[in-house]
Amino acid sequence: MKKLSVVMVWMCLMLFSPGLSFSENLPALSEARQKIGEEFSKLDSGMKDAARQLGASGLTGEAARASLKGLCGKFAFAIDCSTVNTRGILVTVEPSAFKQVEGSDISAQEHLKLGGDKPSPVMSSAIKMVEGFFAVDVEYPVIGSDGKYIGCVSLIFKPEELLSRIVPPLLSGVPVDIWVMEPEGRILYDTDSSEIGRNLFTSPDYRSYPELLKLGHRIAVNPEGDGSYRYRAHGESSLVTKTAHWESIAFYGASWRVVGIHVQKDKSGSKVKRNAPAMSLEEKFDTLAANDRLARALSKNNRNAAISLFKRFYKTTRGIYAIEWIDENGINRFGYPAVNSLTDYDCRKNQKDGDQKIIDILDKRRKDRLELPLMEGGRGMFDFAPVMEGDRYLGMIYIIRLK
Secondary structure (H helix, E strand, O other): OOOOOOOOOOOOOEOOOOOOOOOOOOHHHHHHHHHHHHHHHHHHHHHHHHHHHHHHHOOOOHHHHHHHHHHHHOOOOEEEEEEEEOOOEEEEEEOHHHHHHOOOEOOOOOOOOOOOOOOOOEEOOOEEOOOOOEEEEEEEEEEOOOOOEEEEEEEEEOHHHHHOOOHHHHHOOOOOEEEEEOOOOEEEEEOOHHHOOOEOOOOHHHOOOHHHHHHHHHHHHOOOEEEEEEEEOOOOOOEEEEEEEEEEEEEOOEEEEEEEEEEOOOOOOOOOOOOOOOOOHHHHHHHHHOOHHHHHHHHOOOHHHHHHHHHHHHHOOOOOOEEEEEOOOOEEEEEEOHHHOOOOEEHHHOOOOOHHHHHHHHHHOOOEEEEEEOOOOOEEEEEEEEEEEOOEEEEEEEEEEEO
């Protein structure tokens, strides 16, 4: 197991947020960053407790094993926990599945620089462990009962295991993706799992995407920012334009870039006829809300038929960002275009800013207008109209125009 320096300058647990905040541009991004920080805070507390226990018991013996088992048990993403003495020897490792590496001399590893008067906590980049996989190593110095440094306690984990417990719930039904990168270019997490583990700057998979590489270098050297690039759509060969916002988080001297992306869609109104009869947007929208075909499609949850009508409206109406349907139960079922729409998103759970305001309009069952921040960044003007099938209320359709 590769180990890192415990003589680096002390880095307190912190959220790295110099300059402007991009929380208003991409709320899901800042929420992800916050939750990663909360997990790191728990990890810091766990490492401190284990180091305190090991300082009293020593690095070996049953008490040491109990401390390591307890540390690993606190974190579902932990792979193993160990103690390392001042000579760079792995002296105790838990769980027992990794006991075979006990006694390994890792002092020659380039990242291991033990010694000094003020050992400090440290987190590695993703490195190859002796167990055969890439992972991150977190270390905390252990001070003995006599006040002297006796070694460190270590916990290793795969970043994708930690991040996969945090990110997907935040993006459920939301037209946003998130990936996480080390400044050196290694992809620690991506909603497209095939990207995980690649290095943006050295992998041949990215050589054909100069815009992505250029933006990647900006991400590496700037803790916050935004930009755009052309890249293939997930699961497809076609290229799309993606807007990106990123923020950073630091822990024990290591920094991660958390990147939120949203696929851009062509502007609406691409099929507006030159000599089309003049009709206001409000009139067109009211006509669609009263359309019997739409009511039948929504009542039967016929997604394809409803989206076909939404698509026609979008293509023949300028200035529309999206048109969507929220059913009578408060579930935002779908919209067009999909990259600008929520999908099976439950507004009654009140997860995001504005959800309750939308529910209030839904429950009133009458036309209304609302300005809200978009989950993918920016702000929009929302216009709502109820849809009825006879006496049955089917919820609201609404259009979004960008502010």
